[in-house]
Amino acid sequence: MSEHVFPVIILTGLSGSGKSSGLKIFEDLGFFCVDGLPVSLTPVLIKLFAGQAETRYRGLALGMDVRQEDLDREWGEALAQIKTRSADIQIVFFEADTKEIIRRYATTRRPHPLESGGHGLERAVQVERERMSPLRDAADLILDTTNFSIHDLRRSLQEKWSFLSGKSGHLKIHIMSFGFKYGPPAEADLIFDLRFLPNPYFDTALRPLSGKDPKIARYVLGGEPGCTFLERFSDFLLYLVPLYALEGRYRLAVAVGCTGGRHRSVAVAEAVFDRLSKAGYTVSLEHRHIDKD
Known part of the structure; x- marks a missing residue:
């Protein structure tokens, strides 16, 4: 990744695997972060940023997951449009094993976005893995956060985009x-x-x-x-x-x-x-x- 190109990072993956925490890390690194933007609007946002926000922000980080209903239908077309507007786009896919995701949901007591009357939590995680497989296949970095602490996640992302920190780090x-x-x-x-x-x-x-x-x-x-x-x-x-x-x-x-x-x-x-x-x-x-x- 070049230091001279405005980076666009797409953070996606399984619910409960750390995407939201990843977005907070990029926000602390000086990125403009948006979570839950409809896939069809992603190229529009990137176009708005081109040449205008680069002096204020160090990059653009976008969170995408199964809560966005058009993710399955429009992902491929949107990705093609994004790549024509940004020469420096990377996709980070977050995942964890099913038992760990279930444990995290039990701890937070929040519902999984695919849970319904016909799907329990374990089945919801399985369905989500299937739906998200095209994004996983397209990912530049896959992070298995099963055994990660928040510090491990932060270090992994900082090492990947170390040029943003420079000699002295972001500290x-x-x-x-x-x-x-x-x-x-x-x-x-x-x-x-x-x-x-x-x-x-x-x-x-x-x-x-x-x-x-x-x-x-x-x-x-x-x-x-x-x-x-x-x-x-x-x-x-x-x-x-x-x-x-x-x-x-x-x-x-x-x-x-x-x-x-x-x-x-x-x-x-x-x-x-x-x-x-x-x-x-x-x-x-x-x-x-x-x-x-």
Whole structure:
């Protein structure tokens, strides 16, 4: 799949096998996602997107299943039309063994779309397999999710479309500075206490400044232990972040704190933000308590 072509992904398969979860994953990857669109309207939607939404979205992901009554009749014709409008279309077919699908429906207590007075759940799954076989035969990727967790599913799709993530993965990192006297951020995944670093607060000339000022940065990080700490802390995060990305995380919030959240934590947060950004990661920065004192 080319990086320069607007991808169209069709997600289909057996009910209860993970298609809806797959659509959510593509939505988090920056795709425009539609579930349950009539097959006959699919080429129309793709035409509307051509050249208009490509700057806003990274692709188009469409969910199709047996709830769409025209799926059997119009699938072949619609697929031919889609391929004339998109040079980069791929079909992902989700399936699982019958016992696992029955177990999932028993857990959610939702009815299968083909269950009726004449069909129990097991028979409904069998009928659906038969009806969906043409889509399975046309699939570029078949995912058997019988033994998948949501993390396994996410990893499988991210690996298939890895170019969408680039060097740094799709993981977004949010760096926060804060003051312990005001409390750590509730949304933080990782919290680091920086109160061992030199404190500019006790220098009356530096006290009015914040960690954004180069004078504060030099005071906190220009000598020891600040200099060595910053190197090791940055290396630690550069080691850690890819491991979180492999687990399918979309966002990682890293909080660094000092007493008041104005000097040491701000200086470190600014330096870490700079290093992670230069390493190719998508990073945002927030100074939670910089103006409290």
